[in-house]
Amino acid sequence: MSEHSHPTPGLYVVILLALVVGTCLTWGIAFVDLGKWNPVVALTIAVIKAVLVVLFFMHVHYSSKLTKVTISAGVFWLMIMITMSLSDYLTRTFLPQ
Amino acid sequence: MSTATAIVKPVMPERHFLNDNYGIRSWLLTKDHKRIAILYLFSITFFFLIGGVFASLIRLHLLTPNGELFEADTYNKLFTMHGVNMVFFFLIPSVPAVLGNFLVPIMVGTKDLAFPKINLLSWYLYMAGGTFSMAAMVSGGVDSGWTFYAPLSSGYLKTHVIMLAVGVIIAGFSSIFTGLNFIVTVHRMRAPGMTWGRLPLFVWSNYAASLIMILGTPVIAITLILLALERGFHIGIFDPKLGGDPVLFQHMFWFYSHPAVYIMILPGMGVISEIVPCFSRKRVFGYSFVAFSSVAIAVFGFVVWAHHMFVAGISVYSALVFSLLSYAVAIPSAVKVFNWTATMYKGSIEMSTPMLYAMAFIGLFTIGGLTGLFLAALGLDIHIHDTYFVIAHFHYVMVGGMVTAYLGGLHFWWPKITGRMYPEAPAKLAALITFIGFNLTFFPQFILGYMGMPRRYWAYPPEFQVLNVLSSAGASVLAVGFLLPLLYFAWSLKYGEVAGNNPWQATGLEWETSSPPPTHNFHEIPIVTKDPYAYGEDAEVTVVH
Numbered sequence: 213m214s215e216h217s218h219p220t221p222g223l224y225v226v227i228l229l230a231l232v233v234g235t236c237l238t239w240g241i242a243f244v245d246l247g248k249w250n251p252v253v254a255l256t257i258a259v260i261k262a263v264l265v266v267l268f269f270m271h272v273h274y275s276s277k278l279t280k281v282t283i284s285a286g287v288f289w290l291m292i293m294i295t296m297s298l299s300d301y302l303t304r305t306f307l308p309q
Numbered sequence: 310m311s312t313a314t315a316i317v318k319p320v321m322p323e324r325h326f327l328n329d330n331y332g333i334r335s336w337l338l339t340k341d342h343k344r345i346a347i348l349y350l351f352s353i354t355f356f357f358l359i360g361g362v363f364a365s366l367i368r369l370h371l372l373t374p375n376g377e378l379f380e381a382d383t384y385n386k387l388f389t390m391h392g393v394n395m396v397f398f399f400l401i402p403s404v405p406a407v408l409g410n411f412l413v414p415i416m417v418g419t420k421d422l423a424f425p426k427i428n429l430l431s432w433y434l435y436m437a438g439g440t441f442s443m444a445a446m447v448s449g450g451v452d453s454g455w456t457f458y459a460p461l462s463s464g465y466l467k468t469h470v471i472m473l474a475v476g477v478i479i480a481g482f483s484s485i486f487t488g489l490n491f492i493v494t495v496h497r498m499r500a501p502g503m504t505w506g507r508l509p510l511f512v513w514s515n516y517a518a519s520l521i522m523i524l525g526t527p528v529i530a531i532t533l534i535l536l537a538l539e540r541g542f543h544i545g546i547f548d549p550k551l552g553g554d555p556v557l558f559q560h561m562f563w564f565y566s567h568p569a570v571y572i573m574i575l576p577g578m579g580v581i582s583e584i585v586p587c588f589s590r591k592r593v594f595g596y597s598f599v600a601f602s603s604v605a606i607a608v609f610g611f612v613v614w615a616h617h618m619f620v621a622g623i624s625v626y627s628a629l630v631f632s633l634l635s636y637a638v639a640i641p642s643a644v645k646v647f648n649w650t651a652t653m654y655k656g657s658i659e660m661s662t663p664m665l666y667a668m669a670f671i672g673l674f675t676i677g678g679l680t681g682l683f684l685a686a687l688g689l690d691i692h693i694h695d696t697y698f699v700i701a702h703f704h705y706v707m708v709g710g711m712v713t714a715y716l717g718g719l720h721f722w723w724p725k726i727t728g729r730m731y732p733e734a735p736a737k738l739a740a741l742i743t744f745i746g747f748n749l750t751f752f753p754q755f756i757l758g759y760m761g762m763p764r765r766y767w768a769y770p771p772e773f774q775v776l777n778v779l780s781s782a783g784a785s786v787l788a789v790g791f792l793l794p795l796l797y798f799a800w801s802l803k804y805g806e807v808a809g810n811n812p813w814q815a816t817g818l819e820w821e822t823s824s825p826p827p828t829h830n831f832h833e834i835p836i837v838t839k840d841p842y843a844y845g846e847d848a849e850v851t852v853v854h
Contacts, residue, residue: 289524292611297560300615300627 217274234261319809325825340425346411360394368784376768384767385452392455404576415819418500418835423493431486438480445473459547459558463539474533481526488522502837509841514579517603529565563614571610577714587815588664589656602641609638635685662736666717673709698758724808731801743790749783
């Protein structure tokens with residue numbers, strides 16, 4: 213598809229519905245106690261929703277490779293921050309024998 | 310038979326960017342990168358002077374051990390406003406927004422930056438951010454420290470934290486726009502023949518700093534917005550009383566603020582990489598290594614932040630990783646220092662003012678960098694954390710390194726910017742005074758810190774007084790060194806000798822155009838056929854019509 217392609221109105225509606233379903237799912241799961249999986253599930257749904265917005269509402273799916281690489285770099289840097297911060301949080305309770 | 314060589318005195322070009330248009334409107338609505346650089350020059354000088362006044366008051370207060378000049382709260386505000394002014398409104402924009410704005414398009418051989426209107430917008434955002442910062446200052450000041458640590462700043466202080474945070478966030482967007490402009494310009498607008506391997510090292514270093522600006526700066530904005538949410542709406546993010554985590558603030562703050570150190574120093578390193586080959590009359594040693602070390606510093610700089618947090622209760626395993634990575638970032642920095650000295654080796658060194666600043670940079674930055682390794686060491690850091698050793702370390706990098714590079718660059722390109730030479734004798738004197746004043750101010754602080762004097766305290770034990778008096782005396786010498794260039798630069802605008810296109814006989818596209826350059830930088834399209842440091846060879850640029 214060319215750089216100036218846009219999603220069709222039908223696709224917009226499908227994405228919108230997917231986002232609504234994701235929101236309802238997050239709300240519903242909040243009432244179920246999944247223990248330590250609660251944030252994992254909520255964050256997974258949130259990430260899927262964010263990806264849909266970026267790919268279709270922000271037209272990245274139809275953009276050049278350079279745009280995709282630029283966005284990937286931003287996400288990669290975010291992952292550096294999260295991963296290396298977690299390297300602190302997840303190992304605080306490891307005590308030397 | 311004797312031969313006589315006629316010496317032709319250079320003349321000012323008839324039309325250039327400074328006289329192309331007149332009136333306040335032509336400046337405030339300009340899209341010319343060179344005029345925007347001048348706007349930045351005046352603005353950052355203003356904030357530097359404000360920050361300098363705060364520094365002077367701090368040093369005046371510390372002349373005596375019992376805190377006799379200011380109340381403790383006032384002292385807290387002084388060091389906060391000093392830090393905020395200097396970090397966010399001087400050090401970060403200084404080289405990129407002034408020298409980078411002026412030079413990057415000329416050095417790559419194009420008419421302007423990729424987005425001239427966004428460039429102007431970045432200056433307006435900078436001024437808006439500065440206005441918020443000044444408003445916070447005049448309405449009572451802020452006492453959080455420039456680091457805004459939560460929950461102190463989010464829950465306990467009664468000062469204008471949010472107003473100052475808004476100022477910093479807005480100034481951050483200005484920084485993002487500058488970085489974006491540089492990256493797009495370097496990728497898309499290089500002159501024919503200006504390959505990546507022929508890019509001046511100043512451009513490489515600004516490019517690397519730009520990567521940090523656009524990847525890191527949004528994080529400080531998000532962090533300060535979260536801080537404001539907690540402070541304004543009691544949403545628990547950082548305050549343990551509200552269910553938050555204070556160490557999370559430090560992780561997020563330093564994820565930006567440590568790489569921000571490299572936003573400050575990388576463009577300064579670029580300046581040194583231009584000055585050293587020019588005044589050694591030699592090709593830069595190991596061009597590729599110097600170029601890629603800039604990118605390596607930018608990338609490594611993102612994974613070392615928790616060395617600021619070794620005593621904040623982080624995991625020892627994580628601390629070990631961050632310590633090792635902090636050592637790793639010293640490697641590309643050392644590559645630069647070795648390559649600059651190797652460039653000078655057997656060179657025909659001319660001790661002009663820019664070279665004096667460059668040599669001061671190499672020495673002072675090396676001391677600043679090596680003492681950084683002390684702080685990256687897990688054991689030693691416990692002893693010297695939050696002491697004056699840290700203050701001395703980062704001032705050796707930021708003032709001894711960055712400000713020295715900025716002044717060196719300003720002297721080096723002053724003839725290009727204004728078309729006139731500054732007077733060499735007072736300039737050399739100022740460089741010497743700055744060097745002496747700087748070392749007198751900050752070297753005693755290494756000793757004070759090692760002896761255990763903590764930073765940010767408004768009073769100290771009497772046995773530390775001698776070193777504090779030395780430091781304060783040094784600060785007054787340093788102030789003279791900083792004020793002198795203001796005087797002779799202003800003098801040179803009217804009385805300075807006309808510089809001509811290339812007063813230093815330097816290589817590089819900026820020296821091919823007139824001084825000051827025309828509005829569109831070049832009358833004809835430059836075609837680059839040689840590398841930027843071809844000293845001792847034919848001129849590297851040919852011009853086609």
